[in-house]
Amino acid sequence: MTHVMACIDNSQSSLAVCDYAAWASQRLNAPLTLLHVLDEEKYPAAADLSGNIGLGSREHLLEELATLDAQRARLALEQGQHMLEKARERTVISGAAFPELKQRHGHLVESLSDLQEDIRLLVIGRVGEDNSRNAHSLGSQIEAVVRTIHRPILITATSYKKPEKVMLAFDGSSTAYKTIQMFAASSLCKDLPIHLVTVGADSVSNHEALGKAQSMLLSAGFLVQAEIRQGEVESALHDYQTEHGIDLLVMGAYGHSRIRQFLVGSTTTTMLRTATMPVLLLR
Structure with missing residues (x-):
């Protein structure tokens, strides 16, 4: 690895x-x-046309088709x-x-x-x-x-911009703390300002969870700004990105809150589809 x-x-x-x-x-x-x-x-490595001996088939035509497929693959x-x-x-x-x-x-x-x-x-x-x-x-x-x-x-993203500000989406779950630990142990974003953002109620429990996560990052040497936003997760994170000029979004690949619907599911995820910045998924 x-x-x-x-x-x-x-x-x-x-x-x-x-x-x-x-x-x-x-x-x-x-x-x-x-x-x-x-x-x-x-581009199949070798076309199998043996089952095509049907109405009007000609062996030399099948061989030519196989040759063309091989040329296309090459x-x-x-x-x-x-x-x-x-x-x-x-x-x-x-x-x-x-x-x-x-x-x-x-x-x-x-x-x-x-x-x-x-x-x-x-x-x-x-x-x-x-x-x-x-x-x-x-x-x-x-x-x-x-x-x-x-x-x-x-x-x-479809075009490159050197990451200078990072937003880390945090939902207070046990897997989110693992994301914090993994992020803190990596040198990928060292020395970059980190915006730690929770989307949820402005409650004591959310403040406590956010404070714990912030302390973990501060202990690892990061400069961290923590904030709680209310509203729909997708729009709240996009609004925060715009307001603060965020260049990179970091999220856990799996969560246990409303964020989960954007990262797991049978359809392509809304966050990844609508984000204008690169997204780093940790798991």
């Missing part, structure tokens, strides 16, 4: 993924790996290698150490699962190449990645 691993594809998010991955690699003093996964469903792999090399150039220019390149032919989630033991932080774009035309959509595989990969995941 040593590498910052960045997922590179042909989407508009990939440039930002490169820049955020380079930033994270330097902050964590961790080696960087750039990964490209060629979708096996779109060209796509070459294009992926070219993208990785260009991504490496960009990350080196951004100050990262010379990164390792990896290429897989298969499924993204399965590939990441296989590589999980080497991942310290996963960096992935909010939208993939299939969603590139809609910057406000959420990539179809993001939720599957979040559910499967038990590592911190940085889901980037």
